Amino acid sequence: QSVLAQPPSASGTPGQRVTISCSGSSSNIGSNYVYWYQQLPGTAPKLLIYRNNQRPSGVPDRFSGSKSGTSASLAINWLRSEDEADYYCAAWDDGLSGRVLFGGGTKLTVL
């Protein structure tokens, strides 16, 4: 079981807005940056959001990230069929000797 909790699945229809949550604790999300990755089937993950709400160049502004306390969210506006993928949140955890934690992943289905 991942320390960062994500819903295993989410779905939406084209044009809709979808949000994916990521819940952690004071030792990770509560005190460090949150990142989001998109993994299309059969490919390597891609950085989608860094430092809570920043988009790398080339990532459409339909994708946005937010953080509040020990939780974070990824929002996808104007859902498109090509957004169907697995989405992972990640954060540094200050516990033990420190490590990067990933959420368990959310499989997004575009209906």
Place this chain on the structure above:
Amino acid sequence: QLQLQESGSGLVKPSQTLSLNCAVSGGSISSGGYSWSWIRQPPGKGLEWIGCIYHSGSTSYNPSLKSRVTISVDRPKNLFSLKLNSVSAADTAVYYCARSGEIKYDLFFDMWGQGTMVTVSS
């Protein structure tokens, strides 16, 4: 355009050592501002960070793997490497190398290799 490419043994026997290299092209591994990480993904499962090597040459490892992991860098060859010893079936996964942030509190992964499947089996 920076590219990363994993290479190494795709089949490892239980109790032996898994060895992978990540060749970096289109840029120098010695340029500052980044660290270099290994991440793995068991079949059908999520991502697990293994560890990283910083520009300084120091390393950070996932505590769950720390006793078995070594990450090193070969600057003349522009590559970094992963060794994981005493492997078991639980280590079967796709292994990714990635460019990561400069400091542990900002360890984003912005460039990834395509991944290489490693199977642990006799």
